[in-house]
Amino acid sequence: xSEYKKPNTTEEFEKNFSQKKPLMNPTEAYFESSRCLTCYDxxxxxxxxxxxxxxxxxxxxxxxNLTGSARTIYSSNWLGNACGTICPTGVLCEGACVYNHQxxxxxxxxxxxxxxxxxxxxxxxxxxxAGQDNGRKVAIIGxxxxxxxxxxxxxxxxxxxxxxxxxSKPSGLTLHGIAAYKITNEEVxxxxxxxxxxxxxxFICNHAIESKEQLLSLESTYDAIFLGVGIxxxxxxxxEGEEKENVVGAVEFIEELREKQESMSIxxxxxxxxxxxxxMDAASQSARLGAEKVTLAYRRDKESMxxxxxxxxxxxxxxxxxxxxxxxxxxxxxxxxxxxxxxxxESIDGKLGYKADSEFIVEADLIIKATGQAKCLPLLNLxxxxxxxxxxxxxxxxxxxxxxxxxxxGGDAVNxxxxxxxxxxxxxxxxxxxxxxxxxxxx
Amino acid sequence: xKPDLSINFAGIKAPNPFWLASAPPxxxxxxxxxxxxxxxxxxxxxxxxxxVINVSSRYGSINYRDTRMAGFNNIELITxxxxxxxxxxxxxxxxxFPDHAxxxxxxxxxxxxxxxxxxxxxxxxxxxxxxxFGCPHGMCERGMGSAVGQEPxxxxxxxxxxxxxxxxxxxxxxxxxxxxxxxxxxxxxQGGTNxxxxxxxxxxxxxxxxxxxxxxxxVDGKGTNGGYCGPAVKPIALEMVKELAKHPEIMNxxxxxxxxxxxxxxxxxxxxxxxxxxxxxxxxMHYGFDIVREMKxxxxxFMIDKGFNTIEDFRGKALPNVTEWKHLNLKxxxxxxxxxxxxxxxDLCYIxxxxxxxxxxRIPEDNENRIPEIxxxxxxxxxxxxxxxxxxxxxxxxxxxxxxxxxxxHDRTEAGTIPTTFDDDRAGGKHHFVPTVQDALKHxx
Numbered sequence: 001x002s003e004y005k006k007p008n009t010t011e012e013f014e015k016n017f018s019q020k021k022p023l024m025n026p027t028e029a030y031f032e033s034s035r036c037l038t039c040y041d042x043x044x045x046x047x048x049x050x051x052x053x054x055x056x057x058x059x060x061x062x063x064x065n066l067t068g069s070a071r072t073i074y075s076s077n078w079l080g081n082a083c084g085t086i087c088p089t090g091v092l093c094e095g096a097c098v099y100n101h102q103x104x105x106x107x108x109x110x111x112x113x114x115x116x117x118x119x120x121x122x123x124x125x126x127x128x129x130a131g132q133d134n135g136r137k138v139a140i141i142g143x144x145x146x147x148x149x150x151x152x153x154x155x156x157x158x159x160x161x162x163x164x165x166x167x168s169k170p171s172g173l174t175l176h177g178i179a180a181y182k183i184t185n186e187e188v189x190x191x192x193x194x195x196x197x198x199x200x201x202x203f204i205c206n207h208a209i210e211s212k213e214q215l216l217s218l219e220s221t222y223d224a225i226f227l228g229v230g231i232x233x234x235x236x237x238x239x240e241g242e243e244k245e246n247v248v249g250a251v252e253f254i255e256e257l258r259e260k261q262e263s264m265s266i267x268x269x270x271x272x273x274x275x276x277x278x279x280m281d282a283a284s285q286s287a288r289l290g291a292e293k294v295t296l297a298y299r300r301d302k303e304s305m306x307x308x309x310x311x312x313x314x315x316x317x318x319x320x321x322x323x324x325x326x327x328x329x330x331x332x333x334x335x336x337x338x339x340x341x342x343x344x345x346e347s348i349d350g351k352l353g354y355k356a357d358s359e360f361i362v363e364a365d366l367i368i369k370a371t372g373q374a375k376c377l378p379l380l381n382l383x384x385x386x387x388x389x390x391x392x393x394x395x396x397x398x399x400x401x402x403x404x405x406x407x408x409x410g411g412d413a414v415n416x417x418x419x420x421x422x423x424x425x426x427x428x429x430x431x432x433x434x435x436x437x438x439x440x441x442x443x
Numbered sequence: 444x445k446p447d448l449s450i451n452f453a454g455i456k457a458p459n460p461f462w463l464a465s466a467p468p469x470x471x472x473x474x475x476x477x478x479x480x481x482x483x484x485x486x487x488x489x490x491x492x493x494x495v496i497n498v499s500s501r502y503g504s505i506n507y508r509d510t511r512m513a514g515f516n517n518i519e520l521i522t523x524x525x526x527x528x529x530x531x532x533x534x535x536x537x538x539x540f541p542d543h544a545x546x547x548x549x550x551x552x553x554x555x556x557x558x559x560x561x562x563x564x565x566x567x568x569x570x571x572x573x574x575x576f577g578c579p580h581g582m583c584e585r586g587m588g589s590a591v592g593q594e595p596x597x598x599x600x601x602x603x604x605x606x607x608x609x610x611x612x613x614x615x616x617x618x619x620x621x622x623x624x625x626x627x628x629x630x631x632x633q634g635g636t637n638x639x640x641x642x643x644x645x646x647x648x649x650x651x652x653x654x655x656x657x658x659x660x661x662v663d664g665k666g667t668n669g670g671y672c673g674p675a676v677k678p679i680a681l682e683m684v685k686e687l688a689k690h691p692e693i694m695n696x697x698x699x700x701x702x703x704x705x706x707x708x709x710x711x712x713x714x715x716x717x718x719x720x721x722x723x724x725x726x727x728m729h730y731g732f733d734i735v736r737e738m739k740x741x742x743x744x745f746m747i748d749k750g751f752n753t754i755e756d757f758r759g760k761a762l763p764n765v766t767e768w769k770h771l772n773l774k775x776x777x778x779x780x781x782x783x784x785x786x787x788x789x790d791l792c793y794i795x796x797x798x799x800x801x802x803x804x805r806i807p808e809d810n811e812n813r814i815p816e817i818x819x820x821x822x823x824x825x826x827x828x829x830x831x832x833x834x835x836x837x838x839x840x841x842x843x844x845x846x847x848x849x850x851x852x853h854d855r856t857e858a859g860t861i862p863t864t865f866d867d868d869r870a871g872g873k874h875h876f877v878p879t880v881q882d883a884l885k886h887x888x
Binding site for chain 2: 025026027030035038040056059060062063064065067068071072
């Protein structure tokens with residue numbers, strides 16, 4: 001049974017979706033920053049995909065050098081503010097904190113990072129300047145974290161950068177795909193404005209790149225093209241009845257929720273199919289939207305779920321019920337779906353088997369599929385000599401350069417779907433890769 | 444634009460004012476080269492001199508609650524490595540880092556020894572010399588270190604010997620173990636020194652082992668006084684730097700500030716009191732050379748924020764504001780204000796004021812949140828409540844206007860308006876609120 005009532009006002013929505021990592025107040029920041037041991041060759045830095053110098057930025061908070069602290073953070077990660085709240089820090093920097101070995105709570109690195117960067121953003125501290133125009137032009141397809149990181153890094157080096165975005169607003173996953181209790185739309189927008197104002201990022205929204213002609217035009221106009229296209233819509237489950245209107249994809253569900261907030265409608269009985277982090281987000285948010293019963297259905301056992309343990313616990317604490325070893329076989333109902341038919345599974349020598357005559361139906365008026373996303377194949381297949389691996393991920397070298405050398409790529413389209421912080425790292429590395437490649441070509 | 448951190452200290456040039464003090468972190472070329480690569484602008488080599496033997500068990504520290512090494516103490520002597528090795532390494536360091544400052548700290552006994560060792564380090568390429576008249580343990584028992592620093596006339600004589608031959612700038616390092624720092628400071632200037640540095644360590648016993656009754660650091664059941672340093676000694680150092688920087692016969696002599704510098708804030712404080720370079724030891728012994736990055740970053744942001752382009756732009760800026768007590772405005776009035784939204788109800792301010800100061804805070808009886816109130820008519824503006832408050836920006840001291848022009852004790856002495864008897868209505872404290880005996884004893888059963 002869910003613990004939340006349906007939110008009808010902005011206040012109620014904000015309460016149900018209260019931030020998991022709220023902004024610290026100055027006292028919290030003072031005490032928390034004082035606890036950092038300033039480890040040598042700190043494990044937290046090693047655990048950060050972008051390698052932020054965490055002990056340094058924490059010491060800078062401690063000595064009230066918040067501008068310097070924000071500078072330290074952004075010099076490694078162009079989405080320093082967003083990553084402070086949305087990174088799974090428990091398995092990254094905070095998981096590596098040496099305090100864990102003494103059963104002392106680790107330093108709240110994510111929140112400190114968010115604190116320092118929030119201060120810089122609020123006070124509009126001038127942290128970056130665009131480099132002197134170097135005459136080179138790069139097109140970026142997709143304005144998500146990877147694209148933004150790549151663009152920012154290129155701007156500091158003096159590149160002219162155009163960022164093409166299919167949707168009406170830039171930001172990609174941070175605005176559309178992250179659970180609403182991890183970051184607010186305002187925070188995402190404020191950080192992007194902060195970067196845009198200082199570096200002059202040129203977003204071209206409502207401009208999908210989807211034809212060969214467009215690609216040819218980009219190839220002739222730009223020195224290099226960065227693919228930050230992410231992964232596409234929710235994959236089909238090939239289930240009978242899947243096309244019914246109250247059967248939705250988790251990615252689409254979260255996107256609609258982030259946009260509509262309290263005006264988002266939710267079913268009374270929700271079934272979420274899947275065992276990854278997106279499934280946990282969808283289930284947890286369904287409960288917070290006031291659904292009476294939310295069932296998380298996964299075809300294997302709990303231990304086999306891809307989701308982080310803390311994400312699962314968060315969903316359970318929001319009142320979500322879990323159903324393991326349940327494989328969906330059909331969506332039932334006439335015009336609208338009224339439930340999901342499952343069959344019980346069992347593991348036979350590590351392989352998934354079905355128990356005979358074990359079919360059962362779970363009633364639902366909203367069914368959310370969180371069973372992976374299709375890749376952006378229609379676009380990628382239009383690009384000459386662009387090799388993909390068996391799972392349709394773009395193949396890149398250590399400089400994030402594709403097999404077609406004019407193209408570079410990073411983020412989910414390359415890693416198959418990881419964290420925002422991974423995209424931030426890859427986008428930045430790709431920018432450095434572009435610089436190295438063009439320099440090499442010139443010399 | 445990035446501010447320029449470079450300095451020219453008495454003719455010794457360095458890319459920034461952050462130098463390593465003569466101490467264990469500057470014991471070898473290996474360490475100093477690592478330090479320069481990490482961003483330090485200069486290093487004062489661990490003191491070269493006569494042969495010594497060190498003991499095992501050398502350092503002790505004060506841990507203040509969970510803060511390790513808030514104060515630090517050592518009984519280590521000057522370098523115990525052969526002079527020839529050190530000279531060779533000075534030469535090597537200068538080869539790799541021609542633009543960084545390498546200063547040789549020296550301590551020998553006779554005039555001939557001083558002349559010889561100065562020639563040696565100059566030949567090795569040292570950019571400057573620092574005379575160690577500060578070490579308060581071991582070496583002073585042999586008539587060197589603080590034994591010299593505590594005798595201004597001896598100190599002056601040795602500085603004169605040094606100045607007879609020195610070709611590079613000479614910095615005289617002073618001991619704080621003296622009642623009036625101006626005496627050795629002036630003696631050094633009169634002896635012709637090019638610059639001063641201070642403070643060396645403070646004579647100390649850092650603690651006693653409660654089981655063996657021996658002082659730390661314990662050497663085979665015994666101990667001796669050591670030299671105290673680290674964050675705890677900064678206020679002593681700041682005061683002594685100020686004393687010299689304001690003295691008319693010393694103020695033109697460059698001062699290198701030493702004592703508890705760990706963050707950019709400490710560094711700025713020393714510069715504001717007149718220091719032209721900064722020396723750091725304990726912070727490096729705690730965290731390694733990398734801490735200089737925090738110091739440089741903070742210093743740069745401070746300079747950008749305030750619009751300073753060079754260190755000289757703000758060096759000594761606090762000196763005009765450091766005055767004698769008799770020149771403070773007696774009419775100035777601040778009172779405490781408690782932000783009840785921020786208050787967490789620890790009531791430390793209440794008990795600090797009631798037991799430790801001026802009985803100017805009350806806790807209202809019907810107050811569920813334990814939020815205390817300032818009794819403004821009793822508040823003398825001592826700051827204590829704001830100092831003990833654990834919440835950032837919760838208790839602030841607020842200016843209250845006063846009538847007429849400011850007036851000081853000095854002004855009043857001149858005008859003949861100072862109180863001379865306690866029943867004089869102009870005497871301070873006469874109208875202070877004092878609770879009754881009953882108030883004091885009300886918690887008795």
